[in-house]
Amino acid sequence: MDRSNKPSAIGLGKSLPQPTVSIQDNTVEASLPTGESVTVHLYGATVTSWKANGQEQLFLSQKAHLDGSKPIRGGIPVVFPVFGPPPKDHATSALPQHGFARNSTWEYLGKSSSESADSQGDMTVKLDFGLSHTLLSEEFRKAWPYEFALVYSVTLNKNSLMTALEVRNEGKENFDFQVLMHTYLSVEDISAVRVKNLESKTYIDKTQNATSHTEASNALAITGETDRVYQALDPAVPIIVSSAADDKPLFSITREALTDVVVWNPWIEKAKGMADFAPDEAYKNMICVEAGSVSGWQTLEAGDSWEGAQNIKSRL
Numbered sequence: 001m002d003r004s005n006k007p008s009a010i011g012l013g014k015s016l017p018q019p020t021v022s023i024q025d026n027t028v029e030a031s032l033p034t035g036e037s038v039t040v041h042l043y044g045a046t047v048t049s050w051k052a053n054g055q056e057q058l059f060l061s062q063k064a065h066l067d068g069s070k071p072i073r074g075g076i077p078v079v080f081p082v083f084g085p086p087p088k089d090h091a092t093s094a095l096p097q098h099g100f101a102r103n104s105t106w107e108y109l110g111k112s113s114s115e116s117a118d119s120q121g122d123m124t125v126k127l128d129f130g131l132s133h134t135l136l137s138e139e140f141r142k143a144w145p146y147e148f149a150l151v152y153s154v155t156l157n158k159n160s161l162m163t164a165l166e167v168r169n170e171g172k173e174n175f176d177f178q179v180l181m182h183t184y185l186s187v188e189d190i191s192a193v194r195v196k197n198l199e200s201k202t203y204i205d206k207t208q209n210a211t212s213h214t215e216a217s218n219a220l221a222i223t224g225e226t227d228r229v230y231q232a233l234d235p236a237v238p239i240i241v242s243s244a245a246d247d248k249p250l251f252s253i254t255r256e257a258l259t260d261v262v263v264w265n266p267w268i269e270k271a272k273g274m275a276d277f278a279p280d281e282a283y284k285n286m287i288c289v290e291a292g293s294v295s296g297w298q299t300l301e302a303g304d305s306w307e308g309a310q311n312i313k314s315r316l
């Protein structure tokens with residue numbers, strides 16, 4: 001917004017308090033004057049903390065590797081260009097599970113801040129991160145030899161966090177990709193939450209040999225290992241994680257161009273089996289609601305770009 005000809009909202013001559021951004025130890029942290037903050041590790045451009053309403057909103061394992069030796073277990077890892085184990089005989093076959101974006105070091109491209117469009121006087125801060133073929137390790141570049149560029153934007157508002165990914169094909173040949181924002185939401189007690197707006201949607205159940213099912217529940221309870229890829233959703237209809245006790249929304253997630261949503265909780269045995277997941281009981285304190293485009297492939301023609309995003313609102 002151009003404020004140049006207008007008096008300041010808090011008195012002539014005084015400027016509005018501005019967001020602050022600090023960079024240290026390969027992390028970028030932004031805070032709003034109203035107290036909210038976000039922390040992003042350059043390794044994977046992984047958001048590892050989002051504080052709003054005086055509380056941490058994201059789950060981060062106590063044994064998450066934060067030194068760049070493994071993808072970070074928690075926060076919001078970015079999955080690109082393949083989701084899950086890569087298929088055989090495919091351009092992504094030589095890549096690790098979930099691709100290379102979450103285990104490559106991104107560059108920080110800078111920040112911008114503005115007044116939020118929706119609430120008077122509140123500020124917004126946006127952090128941009130980049131990854132391209134020139135920044136990949138030799139090993140990843142060999143395994144996926146396309147000329148690409150990713151720009152990942154993390155935007156913090158008073159009540160929401162938006163993450164947006166732009167994928168550019170800077171080469172001369174088409175490439176296929178899948179993409180997903182693997183968000184680990186923090187919850188007090190998994191048995192006390194429900195996931196809404198999935199009723200009648202088709203999902204692939206990865207815990208049952210990838211069989212296809214139709215969601216019967218209008219308020220899904222998580223009562224065991226859950227690993228489902230819900231497909232063909234309307235990105236404008238929010239997925240709501242609500243409190244079972246009073247039906248109040250805890251999180252509401254809308255998407256742009258991301259028509260799949262994965263709901264994942266490892267539950268008791270799988271949680272114990274993951275070396276970087278701690279404490280064992282922490283499966284009770286998280287639910288992954290992952291916005292993505294993963295049930296098919298996006299084909300990006302030479303010179304083209306694509307953009308997808310999620311917007312997570314907290315305790316509305």
Ligand SMILES: O=P(O)(O)OC[C@H]1O[C@H](O)[C@H](O)[C@@H](O)[C@@H]1O
Binds near residue numbers: 228263290
């Ligand atoms: O252990 P990771 O490679 O981080 O994957 C963690 C999980 O990611 C997604 O949610 C998949 O649907 C799961 O099948 C997988 O177990």
